[in-house]
Amino acid sequence: MSKVLIVDDEPLIRILLEQSLEEFVDHGVSILTAENGLEAIEIIKKERPELVFLDVMMPKMNGFEVCNMVKKELQFKDICIVMVTAKGQEQDKIKAEEVGTDYYITKPFSIRDVINKVSEILKIEL
Amino acid sequence: MIMSKLFKKTLLIIIVLFAVVAVSTLLSSGWHIYNMLVAEYTSKGTAIARSIADSSVETLLNRDAATVQSMIDQFTEIAGVSYVFVVDAQGDIISHTFVPNVPSEIRDIGTSKNTAPVDIEIGNRRYIDISAPIVEGAVGFVHVGMDKGIIMSELLSSMMRQFYLLSIIFIFSAAAAYFLVSRVSQPLNKLTEYSRRLAQHDFSQSIEIKSKDEVGQLAGTMQSLANDLSEVFDRYEHALKDAVVELQSTLAYLTAVIDHMADGLLVSDVDGIITHVNPAMSAMVNMRENDLIGKYCGDLFGEGLAEIVQKSRHDPEEVYTIEIELAGGRTGKAVAAGVMQDYFPLEGGGKGIGAVVLVRDITTEKEVDRMKTDFISTVSHELRTPLTSVKGFTEIIRNKLEEDLFSKVTFTDEKSARALKRVRTNINIILSESERLTSIIDDLLDVAKLEAGKVQWKTEPVSVADVISRAHEATSALFEKKGLVFTKNVESDLPYVIGDSDKLIQVVINLLSNSVKFTESGSVTCTACSNGKEIVVRVADTGSGIADTDRHAVFEKFKQVGDTLTDKPKGTGLGLPICRQIIAHHRGRIWVESEMGLGSVFIFTLPVADVTNVAAESHSTNRETITHV
Numbered sequence: 001m002s003k004v005l006i007v008d009d010e011p012l013i014r015i016l017l018e019q020s021l022e023e024f025v026d027h028g029v030s031i032l033t034a035e036n037g038l039e040a041i042e043i044i045k046k047e048r049p050e051l052v053f054l055d056v057m058m059p060k061m062n063g064f065e066v067c068n069m070v071k072k073e074l075q076f077k078d079i080c081i082v083m084v085t086a087k088g089q090e091q092d093k094i095k096a097e098e099v100g101t102d103y104y105i106t107k108p109f110s111i112r113d114v115i116n117k118v119s120e121i122l123k124i125e126l
Numbered sequence: 127m128i129m130s131k132l133f134k135k136t137l138l139i140i141i142v143l144f145a146v147v148a149v150s151t152l153l154s155s156g157w158h159i160y161n162m163l164v165a166e167y168t169s170k171g172t173a174i175a176r177s178i179a180d181s182s183v184e185t186l187l188n189r190d191a192a193t194v195q196s197m198i199d200q201f202t203e204i205a206g207v208s209y210v211f212v213v214d215a216q217g218d219i220i221s222h223t224f225v226p227n228v229p230s231e232i233r234d235i236g237t238s239k240n241t242a243p244v245d246i247e248i249g250n251r252r253y254i255d256i257s258a259p260i261v262e263g264a265v266g267f268v269h270v271g272m273d274k275g276i277i278m279s280e281l282l283s284s285m286m287r288q289f290y291l292l293s294i295i296f297i298f299s300a301a302a303a304y305f306l307v308s309r310v311s312q313p314l315n316k317l318t319e320y321s322r323r324l325a326q327h328d329f330s331q332s333i334e335i336k337s338k339d340e341v342g343q344l345a346g347t348m349q350s351l352a353n354d355l356s357e358v359f360d361r362y363e364h365a366l367k368d369a370v371v372e373l374q375s376t377l378a379y380l381t382a383v384i385d386h387m388a389d390g391l392l393v394s395d396v397d398g399i400i401t402h403v404n405p406a407m408s409a410m411v412n413m414r415e416n417d418l419i420g421k422y423c424g425d426l427f428g429e430g431l432a433e434i435v436q437k438s439r440h441d442p443e444e445v446y447t448i449e450i451e452l453a454g455g456r457t458g459k460a461v462a463a464g465v466m467q468d469y470f471p472l473e474g475g476g477k478g479i480g481a482v483v484l485v486r487d488i489t490t491e492k493e494v495d496r497m498k499t500d501f502i503s504t505v506s507h508e509l510r511t512p513l514t515s516v517k518g519f520t521e522i523i524r525n526k527l528e529e530d531l532f533s534k535v536t537f538t539d540e541k542s543a544r545a546l547k548r549v550r551t552n553i554n555i556i557l558s559e560s561e562r563l564t565s566i567i568d569d570l571l572d573v574a575k576l577e578a579g580k581v582q583w584k585t586e587p588v589s590v591a592d593v594i595s596r597a598h599e600a601t602s603a604l605f606e607k608k609g610l611v612f613t614k615n616v617e618s619d620l621p622y623v624i625g626d627s628d629k630l631i632q633v634v635i636n637l638l639s640n641s642v643k644f645t646e647s648g649s650v651t652c653t654a655c656s657n658g659k660e661i662v663v664r665v666a667d668t669g670s671g672i673a674d675t676d677r678h679a680v681f682e683k684f685k686q687v688g689d690t691l692t693d694k695p696k697g698t699g700l701g702l703p704i705c706r707q708i709i710a711h712h713r714g715r716i717w718v719e720s721e722m723g724l725g726s727v728f729i730f731t732l733p734v735a736d737v738t739n740v741a742a743e744s745h746s747t748n749r750e751t752i753t754h755v
Contacts, residue, residue, distance in 0.1 A: 010511055016518040057507055086510035091582060107514040108564055111521040 002122050003049035005032045007040040007066070008084065009058045013107075017053055017084075020111045027124045037061025044070060049079065051121055054101075056085040056092065064099050071100035080121050084109070132314075133307040140303060148292045156285050163277045167206050168243050168254060171270040174201055174210070175258035179268040182212065183261055194221040201270070208253055208273040211236070214266040232269075239263060251275060313341045321348065329356035390458065390485035393465070396439060396478060398423050398432045410485060412453035423483075427451070431460055431483065438464040439478040449488075456489040495578065502574045509567050517560040524553045569700035573683065576707040581629075583711060587622040587735060588630060590654050590661050597634035598652070604642045611649035612638075620656050623732040625712045630732075633708050636701040637665040637728045645669030645725070660714070660734055666727040672720040680718060681706045705730070 004024070006017045014033045021031055032047060034040040038060045044052065052070070056063035063083055070076045082103040083096045096104050103117065119126055178198060185193045198210040202223045209232075211222035217237035222228055229248045235255055238244075244255045252274040257267045313335040320333045329352055335345040384391055390407030394400050403418045411418070411426070424432030427450045434446035442464030452458045462483045527549070537543045575581045594616055605612050623630075634652070641650045648668030655662055672680060683703045709716040709730045720726035 010515075012515040013511065013518075016515055016522070019522050020518065086507040086514075107510040108517040108560065109514065111518055111525070 002029045002051075002124075003032060003047055004029055004118070005034060005040065005043055005047070005049040005052045007034045007037070007052060007058070007063070008055040009035050010055070013055070017114070020114050021118060023115070023126055024118060024122070024124060027126070029122065029124065037063065037066045040066050041069060044076060044079065048076070051080045051082065051118065053082050053084050056083060064095055067096070067101055068099040082117070133311045137303060137307055141300065144296060144299070148296065152285065152288055152292070155288060156281060159284050160277065160281050163280055164254070167272040167277060168256060170206060171243070171254065171256035171272040172258065174204065174207060175256050175268045175270040178210065178212070178270070179258040179260045182268065183265060191221050198223055206272050206276050207270060209271040211269050212266060213269070215264060220266065235269060241267070310341070313337065313345065317341065317345055317348065324352050324355070327359065329359070392423065392483040392485065393480060394423050394435050394483065395480045398435050400426075401480065407485060410452045410458060410487060427460070431462070434460070434462040435481040435483065438462040438481045442466050442478060450485065452487060456487055457492055458485040459488045460485045498574070498578050499580060502571060502578070502580070506567065506571055513560060513563060513567070517557065517564070520553060520556045520560065524557070527553070569704060572704050573700055573707070576704065583629070584626040585624055586627065588625050588627045589622060590620050590663065590732065591616045593627060593630045593634055594652055594654060594663070597631050597638055600631070600635050601638045601642065604639055605650070608642055610642060610645060610647070613649055613651040615651065615653040617655040620654060620661060621734045623661060623712065624735040625732065629708045630712070633705045633730065634663070634665070636705050640701055640728070641665055641667035641669065641726070648725070656734060658734070660731040662729060662731050664727055664729045666725060668725040671722040671724055672718060672726050673722055677718055677720065681716070
């Protein structure tokens with residue numbers, strides 16, 4: 001059973017992404033949420049999700065740090081990480097690339113695009 | 127009276143010459159007088175001898191010795207006659223005047239038949255013996271002895287007289303010469319003294335020689351030369367004084383300028399040793415001037431500064447900048463430029479003699495910069511997050527309505543059907559407006575970043591044909607929506623340009639969407655051609671066109687030309703300012719040509735890349751491992 005983790009300090013964004021991925025729940029995908037980087041690391045260690053939506057600007061531990069830690073661990077480095085950020089700046093893209101981010105989306109994003117991307121990654125036809 | 131050395135020498139030479147002439151004259155005249163006296167006495171003696179010989183023939187023949195004796199005795203009283211004697215044919219002395227007896231030397235002469243005068247010496251005295259034959263020598267000979275001593279004494283007295291005369295002449299002429307020479311010498315001395323003073327640049331004296339001779343002329347010439355010289359000296363002295371004053375005031379001015387500069391100034395020599403600082407510099411680093419001068423700039427401000435000082439020395443055309451730490455945790459921007467010895471060019475051009483470094487306190491600027499950057503990212507984040515919710519939830523609402531409600535429920539009454547239509551339309555309006563809001567935020571961010579210099583530009587070879595194709599792909603939906611025709615006319619084999627392809631695509635997209643926005647019907651044509659130096663891209667539309675007065679305004683921020691009260695604003699008003707910034711960064715130009723009612727042509731140029739650079743840089747490809755969703 002696939003697991004998708006949504007990490008964002010904004011509750012509305014978490015809810016939005018949860019609602020967007022609602023349909024995948026019917027296909028046996030469970031959706032987990034975390035509101036900061038530390039919590040995200042704990043959940044990743046415990047639940048080992050296939051896919052993580054990771055916000056960059058968060059308290060306690062930012063998205064880059066989380067991604068960096070995850071990608072360094074051999075057992076977690078296959079986890080697909082999609083960086084979700086309001087910062088569409090070049091240096092952030094470069095930073096994301098450096099820490100091993102797989103995909104990169106900027107707010108505001110299109111729900112349609114997110115759904116398509118998830119179904120591609122999890123290989124689930126809706 | 128002081129006599130010049132030259133005249134002293136001349137006088138000495140004259141005296142010596144005179145002495146030589148006098149002595150030789152004395153000698154030659156003495157020789158002459160001697161010869162004359164000898165001849166005189168010889169002829170006198172001959173006459174006496176002849177008269178004795180003539181008158182004594184008879185006496186001799188008669189052998190009257192006493193008569194002969196008395197006759198010859200009277201001759202000895204004649205001046206110069208020393209002796210007389212008579213010999214017979216056999217050579218015996220018949221009579222003589224010798225007292226007491228005949229000297230032996232006489233006996234030898236008596237036997238001689240020779241009648242020529244002969245010099246003889248008797249005792250210590252010298253005589254000229256003159257003989258005259260008596261009756262052809264048949265009877266005998268008469269000898270008369272003339273005293274040479276008398277000749278000599280006469281000669282001597284004559285010589286003495288000459289000597290006295292010469293001496294008197296010499297004394298008079300020497301005195302005259304001395305007087306004359308002194309007179310000539312005096313102006314010369316004056317002249318010499320005068321010239322010596324001139325040589326010491328003393329022009330206060332004047333020379334007064336009234337004579338018309340060469341010395342007078344020389345003095346006149348010298349005086350006028352001295353006057354000229356004095357004038358020239360005066361003029362130069364004044365000019366020098368003026369120059370010194372001017373130099374001092376210029377120096378004071380420059381020093382004042384340097385000392386009152388708000389920026390710090392530091393001058394270093396070729397080894398990086400500080401030679402000069404201004405008060406602003408001292409204040410910036412909170413050190414006294416004396417503590418700075420003579421120190422190695424690398425020790426005080428880090429090796430980075432020493433490095434740019436060295437670099438600027440080797441390449442004086444370039445200006446190097448670096449950030450350095452100042453006192454109190456402040457930051458300074460140091461700009462170094464090489465100092466060339468332009469005024470004294472050596473072989474092979476000027477020589478670097480150090481570097482001048484200007485330091486500006488940029489702490490505030492940096493703070494403002496940082497705040498601006500922070501502001502940009504904060505605004506970006508704070509605006510985008512709610513926007514994401516608005517857009518995302520609206521999208522979900524629409525999807526839910528379409529899929530789960532509208533498709534399952536059929537409204538029979540007209541009112542409900544109308545409400546359904548309205549909800550559908552309005553949700554779409556919310557969505558499209560949130561899209562618009564997104565693009566406004568994007569544009570605002572772009573402008574802010576461009577202005578703050580926060581954009582990271584790529585420098586890679588860019589194909590303009592690719593740029594146009596990709597921009598057209600991105601805008602094709604707009605063309606379809608409005609039913610406009612897009613024509614592309616790109617010259618084949620266009621050279622590369624160096625720049626950022628994404629940014630250039632953004633420019634063309636902006637121009638194309640702009641054209642579409644303001645064109646209701648017709649076409650948009652994009653052409654690109656090269657003129658060797660630059661590539662010219664034109665985007666022409668058949669839209670409403672722009673009034674002359676608005677042509678510059680279109681490139682200003684938040685300007686949309688036309689009446690904003692009646693015309694609905696289209697876009698953000700930031701597209702063209704962004705285009706201008708991007709093109710300016712690529713060292714190109716952008717402008718618009720338009721005619722009201724006929725359409726507008728937006729034109730931009732990009733400088734053609736150096737072919738050799740293209741090859742080198744084409745390897746630095748841009749990795750895109752992240753897929754942008």
